[in-house]
Amino acid sequence: MTTHHPTAAIIIIGNEVLSGRTQDSNTQYIARGLASRGIILGEVRVIPDIENVIVETVNSLRKNYSYVFTTGGIGPTHDDITSASISKAFGVPCTQHPEAYRRLKGFYDDRNEPLNDARARMTYTPQGANLIDNSISVAPGIIMENVYVMAGIPSICQSMFDSIKDSLAKGALIESASVKSNLIEGDIATELAAIQKHHPEVEIGSYPTKNGDQHMVEIVMRSTNPSALSEVEKKATDLVISKGGKLFSA
Protein backbone atom coordinates (compact mmCIF):
# COMPACT_ATOMS: atom_id res chain seq x y z
CA MET A 1 0.00 0.00 0.00
CA THR A 2 1.60 3.20 -1.10
CA THR A 3 -0.77 5.62 0.62
CA HIS A 4 0.64 7.38 3.65
CA HIS A 5 -0.14 5.68 6.91
CA PRO A 6 0.95 6.30 10.46
CA THR A 7 2.64 3.21 11.89
CA ALA A 8 2.69 1.57 15.29
CA ALA A 9 4.34 -1.13 17.37
CA ILE A 10 3.08 -2.85 20.52
CA ILE A 11 5.29 -4.02 23.39
CA ILE A 12 3.67 -6.55 25.71
CA ILE A 13 5.69 -6.43 28.93
CA GLY A 14 4.91 -9.65 30.71
CA ASN A 15 6.67 -12.64 32.19
CA GLU A 16 3.20 -14.16 32.57
CA VAL A 17 2.73 -14.24 28.79
CA LEU A 18 6.21 -15.67 28.17
CA SER A 19 5.66 -18.42 30.75
CA GLY A 20 2.41 -19.41 29.02
CA ARG A 21 0.33 -18.66 32.13
CA THR A 22 -1.57 -15.82 30.47
CA GLN A 23 -3.08 -15.56 26.99
CA ASP A 24 -2.48 -12.02 25.72
CA SER A 25 -5.62 -10.40 24.39
CA ASN A 26 -4.52 -6.76 24.38
CA THR A 27 -2.76 -7.10 21.04
CA GLN A 28 -5.91 -7.94 19.13
CA TYR A 29 -7.91 -5.14 20.77
CA ILE A 30 -5.27 -2.51 20.03
CA ALA A 31 -4.63 -3.92 16.53
CA ARG A 32 -8.31 -3.58 15.60
CA GLY A 33 -8.47 -0.07 16.97
CA LEU A 34 -5.38 0.95 15.00
CA ALA A 35 -6.73 -0.63 11.81
CA SER A 36 -9.97 1.32 12.24
CA ARG A 37 -7.92 4.55 12.15
CA GLY A 38 -5.81 3.50 9.19
CA ILE A 39 -2.70 3.04 11.34
CA ILE A 40 -0.45 0.16 10.26
CA LEU A 41 0.64 -2.10 13.10
CA GLY A 42 4.15 -3.05 12.04
CA GLU A 43 5.18 -5.40 14.81
CA VAL A 44 4.44 -6.72 18.28
CA ARG A 45 7.03 -7.80 20.81
CA VAL A 46 6.44 -9.74 24.00
CA ILE A 47 9.31 -9.12 26.39
CA PRO A 48 10.13 -9.96 30.02
CA ASP A 49 9.93 -7.62 33.03
CA ILE A 50 13.63 -6.76 32.80
CA GLU A 51 14.64 -3.10 32.86
CA ASN A 52 17.38 -3.07 30.23
CA VAL A 53 15.26 -5.15 27.85
CA ILE A 54 12.36 -2.68 28.22
CA VAL A 55 14.71 0.30 27.75
CA GLU A 56 16.33 -1.13 24.61
CA THR A 57 13.07 -2.30 23.05
CA VAL A 58 11.32 1.03 23.64
CA ASN A 59 14.26 3.01 22.30
CA SER A 60 14.59 0.87 19.22
CA LEU A 61 10.87 0.97 18.35
CA ARG A 62 10.02 4.58 19.19
CA LYS A 63 12.42 5.79 16.51
CA ASN A 64 10.95 3.54 13.83
CA TYR A 65 7.22 3.91 14.39
CA SER A 66 4.79 6.81 14.70
CA TYR A 67 3.43 5.27 17.91
CA VAL A 68 4.54 2.69 20.44
CA PHE A 69 2.04 1.15 22.86
CA THR A 70 3.18 -0.78 25.90
CA THR A 71 1.01 -2.92 28.16
CA GLY A 72 1.81 -4.19 31.64
CA GLY A 73 3.91 -3.35 34.64
CA ILE A 74 2.35 -0.11 35.92
CA GLY A 75 0.85 -1.30 39.21
CA PRO A 76 2.13 -0.91 42.79
CA THR A 77 4.24 -4.06 43.19
CA HIS A 78 7.98 -4.66 42.92
CA ASP A 79 7.60 -6.24 39.47
CA ASP A 80 5.93 -3.09 38.09
CA ILE A 81 8.98 -1.43 36.58
CA THR A 82 7.59 0.01 33.35
CA SER A 83 7.42 3.66 34.42
CA ALA A 84 11.00 3.65 35.74
CA SER A 85 12.19 1.84 32.61
CA ILE A 86 10.48 4.29 30.25
CA SER A 87 12.07 7.16 32.19
CA LYS A 88 15.46 5.56 31.66
CA ALA A 89 14.72 5.04 27.97
CA PHE A 90 14.04 8.79 27.63
CA GLY A 91 16.93 9.76 29.89
CA VAL A 92 14.67 11.68 32.29
CA PRO A 93 14.02 11.21 36.02
CA CYS A 94 11.00 9.24 37.17
CA THR A 95 9.18 11.82 39.30
CA GLN A 96 5.90 12.13 41.12
CA HIS A 97 3.24 13.47 38.76
CA PRO A 98 1.17 16.06 40.68
CA GLU A 99 -2.13 15.18 38.97
CA ALA A 100 -1.61 11.44 39.40
CA TYR A 101 -0.82 12.08 43.06
CA ARG A 102 -3.93 14.23 43.49
CA ARG A 103 -6.12 11.50 42.00
CA LEU A 104 -4.70 8.63 44.02
CA LYS A 105 -4.62 10.66 47.23
CA GLY A 106 -8.30 11.57 46.78
CA PHE A 107 -9.21 7.98 46.01
CA TYR A 108 -7.55 6.53 49.11
CA ASP A 109 -8.69 9.41 51.34
CA ASP A 110 -12.28 8.63 50.34
CA ARG A 111 -11.73 5.03 51.42
CA ASN A 112 -9.92 6.06 54.63
CA GLU A 113 -6.89 4.15 53.46
CA PRO A 114 -3.30 5.33 53.36
CA LEU A 115 -1.51 6.20 50.13
CA ASN A 116 1.39 3.99 51.18
CA ASP A 117 4.75 3.85 49.40
CA ALA A 118 3.67 0.93 47.26
CA ARG A 119 0.53 2.69 46.03
CA ALA A 120 2.50 5.90 45.58
CA ARG A 121 4.61 4.06 42.98
CA MET A 122 1.65 4.51 40.65
CA THR A 123 1.98 8.31 40.85
CA TYR A 124 5.52 8.31 39.42
CA THR A 125 5.98 8.95 35.72
CA PRO A 126 8.80 9.95 33.40
CA GLN A 127 9.28 13.71 33.91
CA GLY A 128 7.16 15.61 31.40
CA ALA A 129 4.70 12.78 30.78
CA ASN A 130 0.97 13.24 30.29
CA LEU A 131 -1.63 10.94 31.82
CA ILE A 132 -4.03 8.52 30.16
CA ASP A 133 -7.44 8.27 31.79
CA ASN A 134 -9.43 5.12 32.18
CA SER A 135 -12.90 4.45 33.47
CA ILE A 136 -12.02 1.48 35.68
CA SER A 137 -8.98 2.23 37.81
CA VAL A 138 -7.74 5.44 39.41
CA ALA A 139 -4.15 4.64 38.38
CA PRO A 140 -3.46 6.42 35.09
CA GLY A 141 -1.55 5.38 32.02
CA ILE A 142 1.27 7.53 30.69
CA ILE A 143 2.04 9.32 27.43
CA MET A 144 5.69 10.14 26.88
CA GLU A 145 6.17 11.69 23.42
CA ASN A 146 5.01 8.92 21.02
CA VAL A 147 5.05 6.15 23.66
CA TYR A 148 1.74 5.18 25.29
CA VAL A 149 2.10 3.20 28.49
CA MET A 150 -0.99 1.20 29.43
CA ALA A 151 -2.04 -1.41 31.99
CA GLY A 152 -1.79 -5.14 31.41
CA ILE A 153 -5.25 -6.00 32.76
CA PRO A 154 -7.33 -6.23 29.57
CA SER A 155 -10.35 -4.22 30.76
CA ILE A 156 -8.13 -1.36 31.94
CA CYS A 157 -5.85 -1.53 28.91
CA GLN A 158 -8.86 -1.33 26.61
CA SER A 159 -10.34 1.58 28.53
CA MET A 160 -7.02 3.44 28.33
CA PHE A 161 -6.70 2.76 24.61
CA ASP A 162 -10.27 3.93 23.99
CA SER A 163 -9.57 7.18 25.82
CA ILE A 164 -6.63 8.10 23.56
CA LYS A 165 -7.66 6.46 20.28
CA ASP A 166 -9.39 9.53 18.82
CA SER A 167 -6.28 11.62 19.42
CA LEU A 168 -4.12 9.44 17.15
CA ALA A 169 -3.28 10.57 13.62
CA LYS A 170 -5.54 9.08 10.97
CA GLY A 171 -4.35 7.22 7.90
CA ALA A 172 -6.31 6.41 4.78
CA LEU A 173 -8.93 3.87 5.81
CA ILE A 174 -7.97 0.29 5.04
CA GLU A 175 -11.08 -1.56 3.92
CA SER A 176 -11.28 -5.31 3.82
CA ALA A 177 -13.30 -7.98 2.05
CA SER A 178 -13.39 -11.73 2.46
CA VAL A 179 -14.36 -14.67 0.25
CA LYS A 180 -14.78 -17.97 2.09
CA SER A 181 -15.31 -21.30 0.38
CA ASN A 182 -15.05 -25.06 0.80
CA LEU A 183 -12.03 -25.25 -1.52
CA ILE A 184 -8.51 -25.86 -0.29
CA GLU A 185 -5.60 -23.53 -0.90
CA GLY A 186 -3.90 -25.73 -3.49
CA ASP A 187 -7.00 -25.46 -5.74
CA ILE A 188 -6.75 -21.70 -6.10
CA ALA A 189 -3.15 -20.78 -5.30
CA THR A 190 -1.88 -20.35 -8.89
CA GLU A 191 -4.74 -18.10 -10.01
CA LEU A 192 -4.71 -16.18 -6.73
CA ALA A 193 -1.00 -15.41 -7.19
CA ALA A 194 -1.83 -14.03 -10.65
CA ILE A 195 -4.57 -11.82 -9.22
CA GLN A 196 -2.19 -10.54 -6.54
CA LYS A 197 0.42 -9.76 -9.20
CA HIS A 198 -2.06 -7.67 -11.19
CA HIS A 199 -3.35 -5.83 -8.13
CA PRO A 200 -0.41 -4.79 -5.96
CA GLU A 201 -2.64 -2.13 -4.37
CA VAL A 202 -4.67 -4.88 -2.70
CA GLU A 203 -3.03 -7.09 -0.08
CA ILE A 204 -4.40 -10.60 -0.59
CA GLY A 205 -4.03 -13.20 2.14
CA SER A 206 -5.16 -16.81 2.01
CA TYR A 207 -6.08 -18.58 5.25
CA PRO A 208 -6.96 -22.26 5.42
CA THR A 209 -9.32 -23.26 8.20
CA LYS A 210 -11.73 -26.03 9.08
CA ASN A 211 -15.45 -26.14 9.68
CA GLY A 212 -15.78 -29.41 11.59
CA ASP A 213 -14.19 -31.91 9.18
CA GLN A 214 -14.76 -29.60 6.20
CA HIS A 215 -11.66 -27.91 4.80
CA MET A 216 -12.27 -24.24 4.12
CA VAL A 217 -10.20 -21.40 2.78
CA GLU A 218 -10.77 -17.72 3.39
CA ILE A 219 -9.35 -15.19 0.97
CA VAL A 220 -8.91 -11.88 2.81
CA MET A 221 -8.33 -8.70 0.84
CA ARG A 222 -7.27 -5.33 2.29
CA SER A 223 -6.82 -2.04 0.49
CA THR A 224 -7.23 1.70 0.80
CA ASN A 225 -8.65 1.72 -2.74
CA PRO A 226 -12.34 0.68 -2.59
CA SER A 227 -12.78 0.14 -6.34
CA ALA A 228 -9.66 -2.02 -6.58
CA LEU A 229 -10.90 -3.94 -3.55
CA SER A 230 -14.30 -4.58 -5.22
CA GLU A 231 -12.61 -5.71 -8.41
CA VAL A 232 -10.37 -8.18 -6.59
CA GLU A 233 -13.28 -9.42 -4.49
CA LYS A 234 -15.22 -10.13 -7.70
CA LYS A 235 -12.22 -11.94 -9.22
CA ALA A 236 -11.77 -14.04 -6.07
CA THR A 237 -15.48 -14.93 -6.08
CA ASP A 238 -15.36 -15.88 -9.77
CA LEU A 239 -12.26 -17.98 -9.10
CA VAL A 240 -14.02 -19.97 -6.39
CA ILE A 241 -17.05 -20.56 -8.63
CA SER A 242 -14.90 -21.53 -11.63
CA LYS A 243 -13.22 -24.18 -9.46
CA GLY A 244 -16.58 -25.64 -8.42
CA GLY A 245 -16.32 -24.24 -4.91
CA LYS A 246 -19.24 -23.32 -2.70
CA LEU A 247 -19.24 -19.88 -1.08
CA PHE A 248 -19.78 -19.48 2.67
CA SER A 249 -20.37 -16.26 4.55
CA ALA A 250 -17.15 -15.26 6.28
Added chain:
Amino acid sequence: MTTHHPTAAIIIIGNEVLSGRTQDSNTQYIARGLASRGIILGEVRVIPDIENVIVETVNSLRKNYSYVFTTGGIGPTHDDITSASISKAFGVPCTQHPEAYRRLKGFYDDRNEPLNDARARMTYTPQGANLIDNSISVAPGIIMENVYVMAGIPSICQSMFDSIKDSLAKGALIESASVKSNLIEGDIATELAAIQKHHPEVEIGSYPTKNGDQHMVEIVMRSTNPSALSEVEKKATDLVISKGGKLFSA
Protein backbone atom coordinates in the same frame (compact mmCIF):
# COMPACT_ATOMS: atom_id res chain seq x y z
CA MET B 1 17.45 -17.75 38.05
CA THR B 2 21.08 -18.66 37.84
CA THR B 3 20.65 -22.31 36.81
CA HIS B 4 21.50 -23.06 33.21
CA HIS B 5 18.56 -23.00 30.87
CA PRO B 6 18.22 -23.31 27.13
CA THR B 7 16.47 -20.23 25.72
CA ALA B 8 13.98 -19.66 22.93
CA ALA B 9 12.23 -17.01 20.88
CA ILE B 10 9.01 -17.27 18.87
CA ILE B 11 8.34 -15.41 15.61
CA ILE B 12 4.67 -15.21 14.63
CA ILE B 13 4.65 -14.46 10.90
CA GLY B 14 1.22 -13.10 10.19
CA ASN B 15 -0.43 -10.05 8.67
CA GLU B 16 -3.69 -11.51 10.00
CA VAL B 17 -2.51 -11.11 13.62
CA LEU B 18 -1.21 -7.56 13.02
CA SER B 19 -4.50 -6.51 11.41
CA GLY B 20 -6.41 -7.80 14.43
CA ARG B 21 -8.36 -10.32 12.35
CA THR B 22 -6.83 -13.32 14.11
CA GLN B 23 -6.12 -13.95 17.78
CA ASP B 24 -2.78 -15.74 18.05
CA SER B 25 -2.96 -18.82 20.24
CA ASN B 26 0.24 -20.57 19.15
CA THR B 27 2.39 -18.50 21.51
CA GLN B 28 0.70 -19.79 24.64
CA TYR B 29 0.83 -23.41 23.47
CA ILE B 30 4.53 -23.26 22.61
CA ALA B 31 5.32 -21.22 25.74
CA ARG B 32 3.76 -23.85 28.00
CA GLY B 33 5.59 -26.65 26.21
CA LEU B 34 8.90 -24.83 26.55
CA ALA B 35 8.28 -24.13 30.25
CA SER B 36 7.58 -27.82 30.80
CA ARG B 37 11.08 -28.60 29.46
CA GLY B 38 12.79 -25.89 31.49
CA ILE B 39 13.43 -23.77 28.40
CA ILE B 40 13.19 -20.01 28.98
CA LEU B 41 11.09 -18.17 26.38
CA GLY B 42 12.93 -14.86 26.09
CA GLU B 43 10.77 -13.00 23.59
CA VAL B 44 8.01 -13.24 21.01
CA ARG B 45 7.77 -11.12 17.89
CA VAL B 46 4.77 -10.76 15.61
CA ILE B 47 5.94 -9.61 12.19
CA PRO B 48 4.36 -9.10 8.76
CA ASP B 49 4.65 -11.39 5.72
CA ILE B 50 7.54 -9.35 4.28
CA GLU B 51 10.67 -11.18 3.17
CA ASN B 52 13.37 -8.83 4.43
CA VAL B 53 11.63 -8.46 7.79
CA ILE B 54 11.50 -12.25 8.18
CA VAL B 55 15.17 -12.57 7.14
CA GLU B 56 16.37 -9.89 9.55
CA THR B 57 14.27 -11.10 12.47
CA VAL B 58 15.33 -14.74 12.05
CA ASN B 59 18.99 -13.79 11.73
CA SER B 60 18.91 -11.54 14.74
CA LEU B 61 17.15 -14.07 16.99
CA ARG B 62 18.83 -17.31 15.94
CA LYS B 63 22.17 -15.98 17.16
CA ASN B 64 20.82 -14.99 20.55
CA TYR B 65 18.65 -17.96 21.50
CA SER B 66 19.13 -21.73 21.70
CA TYR B 67 15.96 -22.18 19.64
CA VAL B 68 13.79 -20.07 17.37
CA PHE B 69 10.24 -21.16 16.48
CA THR B 70 8.35 -19.57 13.62
CA THR B 71 4.67 -20.03 12.86
CA GLY B 72 2.84 -19.19 9.65
CA GLY B 73 3.47 -18.84 5.95
CA ILE B 74 4.30 -22.40 4.88
CA GLY B 75 1.25 -23.21 2.71
CA PRO B 76 0.85 -23.23 -1.08
CA THR B 77 -0.28 -19.64 -1.73
CA HIS B 78 1.63 -16.56 -2.88
CA ASP B 79 1.67 -15.12 0.65
CA ASP B 80 3.45 -18.22 2.00
CA ILE B 81 7.02 -16.97 1.83
CA THR B 82 8.50 -18.36 5.03
CA SER B 83 10.54 -21.19 3.49
CA ALA B 84 12.10 -18.92 0.86
CA SER B 85 12.80 -16.27 3.50
CA ILE B 86 14.46 -18.74 5.89
CA SER B 87 16.63 -19.94 2.98
CA LYS B 88 17.70 -16.37 2.38
CA ALA B 89 18.40 -15.89 6.09
CA PHE B 90 20.77 -18.88 6.00
CA GLY B 91 22.23 -17.94 2.62
CA VAL B 92 21.28 -21.27 1.04
CA PRO B 93 19.08 -22.06 -1.96
CA CYS B 94 15.43 -23.03 -1.42
CA THR B 95 15.32 -26.46 -3.06
CA GLN B 96 12.86 -29.30 -3.42
CA HIS B 97 13.19 -31.67 -0.48
CA PRO B 98 13.02 -35.26 -1.80
CA GLU B 99 11.14 -36.66 1.19
CA ALA B 100 8.65 -33.78 1.27
CA TYR B 101 8.09 -34.31 -2.45
CA ARG B 102 7.57 -38.05 -1.97
CA ARG B 103 4.97 -37.43 0.73
CA LEU B 104 2.99 -34.82 -1.15
CA LYS B 105 3.15 -36.73 -4.43
CA GLY B 106 1.81 -39.84 -2.70
CA PHE B 107 -0.92 -37.86 -1.01
CA TYR B 108 -2.21 -36.23 -4.20
CA ASP B 109 -1.76 -39.42 -6.27
CA ASP B 110 -4.04 -41.21 -3.81
CA ARG B 111 -6.66 -38.52 -4.34
CA ASN B 112 -6.15 -38.54 -8.12
CA GLU B 113 -5.24 -34.89 -7.95
CA PRO B 114 -2.25 -33.20 -9.52
CA LEU B 115 0.72 -31.98 -7.48
CA ASN B 116 0.50 -28.62 -9.21
CA ASP B 117 3.08 -25.84 -8.92
CA ALA B 118 1.26 -24.21 -6.05
CA ARG B 119 1.12 -27.41 -4.01
CA ALA B 120 4.71 -28.18 -4.95
CA ARG B 121 5.72 -24.97 -3.15
CA MET B 122 5.21 -26.93 0.06
CA THR B 123 8.01 -29.36 -0.92
CA TYR B 124 10.67 -26.62 -1.06
CA THR B 125 12.88 -26.09 1.97
CA PRO B 126 16.16 -24.39 2.73
CA GLN B 127 18.87 -26.74 1.42
CA GLY B 128 19.97 -29.09 4.19
CA ALA B 129 16.78 -28.76 6.24
CA ASN B 130 15.09 -31.60 8.09
CA LEU B 131 11.35 -32.10 8.17
CA ILE B 132 8.90 -31.81 11.07
CA ASP B 133 6.06 -34.32 11.01
CA ASN B 134 2.52 -33.60 12.03
CA SER B 135 -0.52 -35.80 12.39
CA ILE B 136 -2.96 -33.53 10.57
CA SER B 137 -1.51 -32.28 7.30
CA VAL B 138 0.83 -33.92 4.78
CA ALA B 139 2.80 -30.69 4.40
CA PRO B 140 5.77 -30.83 6.77
CA GLY B 141 7.40 -28.22 8.95
CA ILE B 142 11.11 -27.50 8.63
CA ILE B 143 14.12 -27.63 10.94
CA MET B 144 17.08 -25.55 9.80
CA GLU B 145 19.83 -25.67 12.43
CA ASN B 146 18.20 -24.15 15.54
CA VAL B 147 15.21 -22.67 13.66
CA TYR B 148 11.93 -24.60 13.72
CA VAL B 149 9.45 -23.55 11.03
CA MET B 150 5.86 -24.49 11.79
CA ALA B 151 2.39 -23.88 10.38
CA GLY B 152 0.14 -21.02 11.46
CA ILE B 153 -3.05 -23.09 11.79
CA PRO B 154 -3.14 -23.83 15.53
CA SER B 155 -4.01 -27.54 15.31
CA ILE B 156 -1.16 -28.17 12.86
CA CYS B 157 1.29 -25.92 14.69
CA GLN B 158 0.57 -27.75 17.93
CA SER B 159 0.97 -31.15 16.29
CA MET B 160 4.31 -30.08 14.81
CA PHE B 161 5.52 -28.72 18.14
CA ASP B 162 4.48 -31.91 19.92
CA SER B 163 6.44 -33.99 17.43
CA ILE B 164 9.73 -32.16 18.11
CA LYS B 165 9.29 -31.19 21.76
CA ASP B 166 11.00 -34.25 23.21
CA SER B 167 14.08 -33.64 21.06
CA LEU B 168 14.72 -30.20 22.62
CA ALA B 169 17.42 -29.77 25.25
CA LYS B 170 16.11 -29.84 28.79
CA GLY B 171 16.76 -27.19 31.40
CA ALA B 172 16.28 -27.45 35.14
CA LEU B 173 12.56 -27.72 35.73
CA ILE B 174 10.92 -24.43 36.67
CA GLU B 175 8.24 -25.13 39.25
CA SER B 176 5.54 -22.65 40.10
CA ALA B 177 3.19 -21.90 42.95
CA SER B 178 0.35 -19.46 43.30
CA VAL B 179 -1.40 -17.71 46.19
CA LYS B 180 -4.69 -16.06 45.28
CA SER B 181 -6.65 -13.83 47.62
CA ASN B 182 -9.29 -11.11 47.81
CA LEU B 183 -6.72 -8.46 48.72
CA ILE B 184 -5.56 -5.78 46.30
CA GLU B 185 -1.96 -5.25 45.25
CA GLY B 186 -1.49 -2.08 47.29
CA ASP B 187 -2.21 -4.03 50.50
CA ILE B 188 0.72 -6.40 50.07
CA ALA B 189 3.16 -4.67 47.75
CA THR B 190 5.64 -3.44 50.37
CA GLU B 191 5.98 -6.80 52.13
CA LEU B 192 6.04 -8.68 48.84
CA ALA B 193 8.95 -6.54 47.63
CA ALA B 194 10.81 -7.46 50.83
CA ILE B 195 10.16 -11.17 50.25
CA GLN B 196 11.40 -10.84 46.67
CA LYS B 197 14.54 -9.10 47.89
CA HIS B 198 15.33 -11.93 50.31
CA HIS B 199 14.63 -14.65 47.73
CA PRO B 200 16.25 -13.69 44.42
CA GLU B 201 16.15 -17.37 43.40
CA VAL B 202 12.34 -17.18 43.20
CA GLU B 203 10.71 -14.95 40.59
CA ILE B 204 7.65 -13.40 42.22
CA GLY B 205 4.95 -11.84 40.07
CA SER B 206 1.81 -10.10 41.27
CA TYR B 207 -1.26 -10.11 39.04
CA PRO B 208 -4.42 -8.21 39.90
CA THR B 209 -7.63 -9.64 38.53
CA LYS B 210 -11.34 -9.56 39.19
CA ASN B 211 -13.86 -12.20 40.15
CA GLY B 212 -17.10 -10.49 39.15
CA ASP B 213 -16.95 -7.23 41.14
CA GLN B 214 -14.48 -8.70 43.62
CA HIS B 215 -10.90 -7.46 43.33
CA MET B 216 -8.43 -10.31 43.55
CA VAL B 217 -4.68 -10.59 43.43
CA GLU B 218 -2.69 -13.65 42.47
CA ILE B 219 0.91 -13.97 43.62
CA VAL B 220 2.74 -16.27 41.21
CA MET B 221 6.10 -17.71 42.19
CA ARG B 222 8.49 -19.57 39.86
CA SER B 223 11.79 -21.22 40.70
CA THR B 224 14.05 -24.16 39.94
CA ASN B 225 14.63 -24.53 43.68
CA PRO B 226 11.67 -26.41 45.21
CA SER B 227 12.53 -25.70 48.85
CA ALA B 228 12.96 -21.98 48.19
CA LEU B 229 9.66 -22.05 46.32
CA SER B 230 7.88 -23.68 49.27
CA GLU B 231 9.36 -21.17 51.67
CA VAL B 232 8.24 -18.21 49.57
CA GLU B 233 4.81 -19.76 49.09
CA LYS B 234 4.45 -20.05 52.87
CA LYS B 235 5.57 -16.44 53.34
CA ALA B 236 3.10 -15.25 50.70
CA THR B 237 0.29 -17.21 52.36
CA ASP B 238 1.17 -15.83 55.78
CA LEU B 239 1.27 -12.31 54.32
CA VAL B 240 -2.25 -12.65 52.94
CA ILE B 241 -3.56 -13.96 56.27
CA SER B 242 -1.75 -11.26 58.27
CA LYS B 243 -3.50 -8.62 56.12
CA GLY B 244 -6.92 -10.14 56.80
CA GLY B 245 -7.19 -11.56 53.30
CA LYS B 246 -9.16 -14.63 52.33
CA LEU B 247 -7.39 -17.31 50.26
CA PHE B 248 -8.96 -18.60 47.06
CA SER B 249 -7.82 -21.58 45.02
CA ALA B 250 -5.91 -20.35 41.98
